[in-house]
Amino acid sequence: MSITLTTKQEILDYLLHQGQASAQELAQALAVSPQAIRRHLKDLEAEQLIRYEVQANGVGRPHNHYSLTDIGRDRLRTLPNTTSGRNEFALELLDTLTETLGHSQMEDILHQQWKRKAATYRQQLGEKPLMERLAGLVELRQAEGYRAEFFPVDGDHQPPQKFVLTEYNCAIANVAKAFPSICDHELEMFAAALPDCQVTRTHWLVNGEHRCGYLIAWAGLG
Structure with missing residues (x-):
């Protein structure tokens, strides 16, 4: 069996x-x-x-x-099944706050939350070389329930300075469907957490693709 x-x-x-x-x-x-x-x-x-x-x-x-x-x-989520219950509670809470505060103010609150998260990521990643910071970022995302990985995409630089970060699931899928701006804030979050890099979205689960992907390049490249 x-x-x-x-x-x-x-x-x-x-x-x-x-x-x-x-x-x-x-x-x-x-x-x-x-x-x-x-x-x-x-x-x-x-x-x-x-x-x-x-x-x-x-x-x-x-x-x-x-x-x-x-x-x-x-x-296939990394976290136990309790993740689903937490997401449902978070979604209900956000709906209640939206009804109470209004959609515009709720968007501002979500934006501030992602800015705080970016600051936390940046502090935890420190000033290490880019590859080490990306490895740390993947560990943080995996701990939050994302099936995340990264790999280099340039063979001209040693150590590599250009990578793709891939997430094969969304740990907050239900919340993201109800509040699509969260995906934009996530892109901003990665850029803020890696301030010396250019971060570009390459793939998006919301668009029907099977993964979210981000091209991360050291800003001093080239």
Whole structure:
């Protein structure tokens, strides 16, 4: 039974990072027979953790390509299941404050909150080299429930000075849907936490992509 659960977890993790995949691609990547993969996919679909769409791949019959549902993404959060309950409470609290204070004032409060968070990040990251600060930032985000990682994207500089920070889920997805400006504040937060860098959004879960991505480049580059 443990093997089955492990394989299903590997399927979910693969889809989280790749966005989508066919049964054959999953079988090859995970070194599992196509028949076994299809059984696991059927189970995961029944649990509403994945969905599929039929895609034509040139010549030959179309294939099902699988991707995570919102429920599947929630299953892969780093934090325990209590995260969902906290998010619901936070969303209800924000709704109440909006009704009491008005939307404009609520936006100002959210902006101030993200500025405070950026200051906290900056203090915790210190004045270390950029790669070390990014490693620390990823640890902070992971502790908050984000499936985060980073990697260098320039081979011309040693040590590298240009990176991509990727988050494969949103730990506050319900709140962000209700208050979309939070995503803009998050971009500002990363820029403020890394004041010697240029931070640009490259991918966005809100736009239907399977991850949020940020290009982070040392401002003195070039």
